[in-house]
Amino acid sequence: MARAWVYDRATTEDFAERVRKAKAAGRKPPGRWMVQYYDQSGKLRSEVAANKNKAEARRDKLAESLAAGTYRDPALSKVNVSEMAEKWLSARHDLKPSTWWKYRALLDNHVLPAWGDKSLSAVDHEDVAVWVAKLIRSKEDGGSGLGASQTRHAYRVLAMVMEWCVPTRLLTNPARGVKLPIPPEAEHVYLKCPQIERLADAAGTLRTKYNRPTAGAAVNKALILLLAYTGLRWGEAAALRVGRVDLDTRRIRVATTFYEVGGVQHEGLPKTGKKRTVAFPASLVPELRPLVAGRADDELVFTTARGQSLRANNWRVREFNAALKASGLKVPGLTPHKLRHTAASLAIAAGADVKVVQLMLGHADAAMTLNIYGHLWPDRLDEVADVVDLRRTEALASMAA
The missing domain is CATH 1.10.150 (DNA polymerase; domain 1)
Structure with missing residues (x-):
């Protein structure tokens, strides 16, 4: 039995009378041509077509989609x-x-x-x-x-x-495959160690116009050093708790981050949703010790002078930008987040492979790390070719012996 067919409503006894009444009342007359079909669930459905040709075209299309299993109820796709x-x-x-x-x-x-x-x-x-x-x-x-x-x-x-809405309401996604604008390549800023130290020292000695230490002066130096040498995101460092800092093993457990919604600060999982452990240089132990020694595990490592949590915008404007100016560093575009790039560059220069840098920064996968920092890894093509050449030379010598 056909799954779809064209039905001529003019063959019914009352169709002409219905048309006459509609015209007399000033309404649109009922359509003559109708496509009827059984959907995938076996339910009888009907659609009115403007003329016979359109009815037959719709019938053929319906029959094809029903046979291929690609039919979708038109009513489901009419939702806004x-x-x-x-x-x-x-x-x-x-x-x-x-x-x-x-x-x-x-x-x-x-x-x-x-x-x-x-x-x-x-x-x-x-x-x-x-x-x-x-x-x-x-x-x-x-x-x-x-x-x-x-x-x-x-x-x-x-x-x-x-x-x-695919596949329940739409067969395919009409937005798929649209060509998108390419964002301009971000300008990364990589500080050298002397620049990091100048910035951190300046941040630790900031004073207000009343010649009193700024709200973050007591923690600024350690915070900037931690950002620049470990690659923690600012929110991760701001949410760091005392109990997650191990000075003996030089490890930090990154378990939460601060973020703001509508001006309200919240604490949640790190950006990728995964916790991680990072190492920090031994030279940072003396900087961190005063901030964790004798304090409860659940206390924040970095707080304002009044013991409140740091807020991203306030700290950047009042502390970081002021320290950048006081340090005399001429580094256009430097932000707290750019210290994360500095940490990556220092790790790569120290010989870290892509997997180590990925784990350190908390990237979702190594491909992301390579996309951002791939240009920092040295070109080792000649080194690899030289080693292969040495192995071949040794093999040839062994065969000739």
Whole structure:
């Protein structure tokens, strides 16, 4: 039995009367041509077509999709993007709160204003490409003026919402494969050891306009040294507890990080969701000892003079930037996060392989480490070729003997 067929409603006895009544009442007459079919569950469904040719074309398409198992109920794809976006976000219990709120902002500011009122089936690949181009276009040219990275983030949220609807509501994701702008390559800043020490010394001696130590002066030096020589993220260092610092083994257990949502500080797992252990140089033991000796394990290592936790923006503006100025270092673009790059460069120069650097920095995988710092590893092609040549020469000599 056919799974789909065209039905001419004019063959029914009452169709002509229904058409007459509709016209008399000023309503649109019922369509003559109808496509009927049994869906995958065996339920009888009907769709009205504008004319016989369109009815037959729809019948053939339905028959093909039913036979291939690719049929999707059209009603399921008529749901608005905004409804599915809210369901998708509410289902993302796997996200860190900071990431959840980041997605929330991208939806509210960029995705839903453009797509929220459209049905899933109305989202077209070409239109998504045009939307991406508009996001990065300057405001003077009628665009949103976003940077390449922010544009990619907004696109990714839309793509994830649409992917969530595959295969139950959509056969394929219309956002998949859109060409995205390439972010400019980040300028990494790598300090040398004397520069690190100058910056740390200046940070430890900062004073207010009333000639009193700044709120972070007592911890600034140790904090900057720790960031520059271990590669901890700033939030990880700020959330470091006394009990996670082992001066004897020179190990730090990175178990939590600080992050802010709406101006409120929260503590959660590190960025990748995984805890890790890092080593620190023996020369940092005297710097850290006064901050951990005799204190409870659950106390923060780095606090303000009043015992409060450090806040990222406050510390950067009032302590780090002030120390950079006081040190006299002329290093454009230097931020607390750039000290993490410095730590990576020092480790690589000391002979660390990619796996060691990955574990030290807490990257999700070694590929990420190579993408960021691959250019720092020395070119050892000649060294490898020379060793291979030596082995071959030895083999040839042995065979000739």
